[in-house]
Amino acid sequence: VVSSSNPDLLGIVESVGGQSDSEEEVEESLERGLAKVSWYKQEDNPTTEQVSSLTVVDRIFLYHDVVARRSDPLGQSGYVSDVSILCDCKSVKTGHVTRMVSSRTLTPVQPIKLGTYVVKGMWLGKVQDCYDNVTVRLSDGSVCEFLDAEIQNVCPDGYDPDQHEDDAFGECPYYPGVLVSFSQATLKQADWLKGNRSANVSLGPSRREGRVIAVEPGSASV
Structure with a gap:
C-alpha cells in the first residue's frame, strides 16, 4: 500500500481492524477503520493508519479468492484462477517511467539480497x-x-x-x-x-x- 500523505513510501499491511479471529488478540486488536502498516525500511516501527488514507498498489486479488461481478454482487460467484499484474517501472539512472509493463516479462536482478x-x-x-x-x-x-x-x-x-x-x-x-x-x-x-x-x-x-x-x-x- 501507499499513503495519501506520502505516495512514494511503500508499506505492507500487517493487520486490519475488525479482522482478528483470536480471543487472545482482542485486547491488541485494532478498531475498525484502522490498519497496522510496516513501511519500507522502517519495518521495526509499524504504524497505525486510517484505512481510508491507504491505497493498494500491489495485487488486489489473490489465487482462490472468491469473487462476484461488481454489477451483480449477489449473483453468481467464482474464484480467482489467474492474475495478471501490470507495473510502472522507473529507471534507477534516468528516472524515466515505463508504464503498463506485464510482470511476467520482469525478473529480479538480485534474487538474493540484503534482508532476504x-x-x-x-x-x-x-x-x-x-x-x-x-x-x-x-x-x-x-x-x-x-x-x-x-x-x-x-x-x-x-x-x-x-x-x-x-x-x-x-x-x-x-x-x-x-x-x-x-x-x-x-x-x-x-x-x-x-x-x-x-x-x-x-x-x-x-x-x-x-x-x-x-x-x-x-x-x-x-
Whole structure:
C-alpha cells in the first residue's frame, strides 16, 4: 500500500481492524477503520493508519479468492484462477517511467539480497550480507567474470555511496547494461570466459571499463 500523505513510501499491511479471529488478540486488536502498516525500511516501527488514507498498489486479488461481478454482487460467484499484474517501472539512472509493463516479462536482478529470507534444509535464515558474481564485456568483445564483486573494486558508473546507499541503485548497484570501471589488478583476478586474457591484463591503461551483461548471486552471510 501507499499513503495519501506520502505516495512514494511503500508499506505492507500487517493487520486490519475488525479482522482478528483470536480471543487472545482482542485486547491488541485494532478498531475498525484502522490498519497496522510496516513501511519500507522502517519495518521495526509499524504504524497505525486510517484505512481510508491507504491505497493498494500491489495485487488486489489473490489465487482462490472468491469473487462476484461488481454489477451483480449477489449473483453468481467464482474464484480467482489467474492474475495478471501490470507495473510502472522507473529507471534507477534516468528516472524515466515505463508504464503498463506485464510482470511476467520482469525478473529480479538480485534474487538474493540484503534482508532476504532464505531456507537451507530445515533452517530459516535472513541474509545479512551478500555479494554478486558480475559478468562484464570489455570494449574488444572479451568477457570476464568478477566473483563476489565489491563496489570499491568494480565500481558502477555514477555510483556515489553517500547518495545511493539508501535508494534502489544502492541496493542493486549491478544490473545488465550498467558501465563499470576497475583497475588492472582487479582485472587480473577475474575469471576469463572469452577473449585474450594475457593481452587485456598486461596492456592498456591502469583503469579499465566494461559493461555488465549478467549478474548472479555469489556468496552470502546468513
